[in-house]
Amino acid sequence: MGAEVVIEGLSKSFGPQTIWRDVDFTLPPGEVSALLGPSGTGKSVFLKSMIGLLKPETGRCxxxxxxxxxxxxxxxxxxxxxFGVLFQDGALFGSMDLFDNVAFPLREHTRKTEAEIRRIVLERMEMVGLSGAExxxxxxxxxxxxxxxxLARALVLDPEIILCDEPDSGLDPVRTAYLSQLLIDINAQLDATILIVTHNINVARTVPDNLxxxxxxxxxxxxPREVLLTSEEPVVSQFLGGHRTGPIGMSEEKDQASIDREKQWLASGRIAAEQQVTGVPPQLPVSEGLPxxxxxxxxxDRVLGMLDDLPPAARDSVLRSINSQPAATPGR
Structure with missing residues (x-):
């Protein structure tokens, strides 16, 4: 199973500008999690802090x-x-072919023979659907x-934790769907802990176990996804619903006066309530033939243990969501 990552009181600033402060959460081992937020909220900075490329002012990882x-x-x-890290642009070396790009971590960090490296590289390239493109x-x-x-390069050292920085960036919806399926399938095969940074609503609603x-x-x-997807927290419901009314504006946030005006206009009918995506959609299943x-x-199991602390509407939605999906076979 993948490693557990515990974030305690993490804060990061650049000079006088605070990026985020006092962040606390735990990435459950072996599960897929996603970190969301409007553009400019420091999601990529958070990933770099997690692997020591940037040093936070306070807190622990x-x-x-x-x-x-x-x-x-x-x-x-x-x-x-x-750690295995998938950067936004893939971060490949332009002068190397794909085989040498994927082999690079093995040659840098291990003493494996070229025969062993070739076997591992070809296995990982097959896993991500790149056989024949070496x-x-x-x-x-x-x-x-x-x-x-x-992604193949991120997997060659058999990481316990896989970080994906906006994997859908620059991809059309079809390629994003293929990559989302690939991440779910990799989790099924490796049971690695995966954290996806994204602002793609469809990815957020259908891929991760936690948000x-x-x-x-x-x-x-x-x-857990069932809790966030039924949340009545205004910024969460606005973001996951993909609508304009709420705390998020064209810049990162609206001031309180703007939010209050929106509420008055909604109540008076001056602006119409937008169609909002609600409920918990089915989670993306693994591909046929995989465990x-x-x-x-x-x-x-964790969500069922939280039911007594949830609002009634969220509790009902959680139960409907869980009961509508086939549970994993015990012991798998």
């Missing part, structure tokens, strides 16, 4: 008990081997293929 924010350079080097250069392939090559949202320099909520994701049962 614990991976297997090691605090990435304060550990030695040697410990940080070792703990980073637990000799292609990054400039000769589509954006979707570059993303998949970046979190950054807004106004704080983590608004983090929890059921063990993460599904773990999340469902």
């Amino acid at each position: 614990l991976v297997n008990g090691v605090d990435i924010c304060s550990c030695s350079e040697h410990d940080l080097y070792e703990i980073r081997k637990l 000799d292609k250069l990054p400039g000769e392939i589509s954006g979707g293929m570059r993303k998949r090559a970046g 979190g949202m950054l807004f106004r320099r704080e983590l608004v909520l983090f929890g 059921e994701r063990r993460a599904v049962r773990r999340r469902q």
Whole structure:
């Protein structure tokens, strides 16, 4: 199973500008989580802080008990081997073919023979649907293929934690759907902990087991998908519903006066209530022939233990959602 990641009181600033502050949540091991938020809320900065590329001002990021924010350079080097990272643009070396791009971490961080490296690289490229493209250069392939090559490279060291920085960025809806399916299938096969940074509503509603949202320099909520997708928190429901009325404006946020005016206009009928996406849609299943994701049962058990603390409407929606989906086979 993937590693558990515990975030405690994490705060990050650039000079006088606070990016986010006092962020607390735990990534459940072996589950797929997503971090949401409007553009400019520091989601990518958060990922870089998680792997030690940026140093937060306060707080801890614990991976297997090691605090990435304060550990030695040697410990940080070792703990980073637990991570695989898919960057927005794939971050491939333009002068290397796809085989050498995917093989790069193995040659840099292991003493494996070229025969072992070849076996692992070809396995990972097959896993992401790139068999036969080993000799292609990054400039000769589509954006979707570059993303998949970046994902193959992120997988070659058998990471326990996979971080995906806006994997849908620059992709059309069809390629985004294929990549979403690929992440679910990888979780089924590896049981790795996956964190996806995104502002894609469809990805957020159908892919992850858990959702979190950054807004106004704080983590608004983090929890199982059933809880976030039934949340009555205004910014969460506005974002996941994809409508204009609410705290989020053309810039990151609206001031309170604008929010109050919207409420008055809605009540008076001056502006119409927008069609809002509600309820908990089915979660993306694994592809045929793959094992059921063990993460599904773990999340469902956790959500059932929270029912007594949820509002009645959310509780009913959660039960309908869970009862409508086939649970993972016990022990899988």
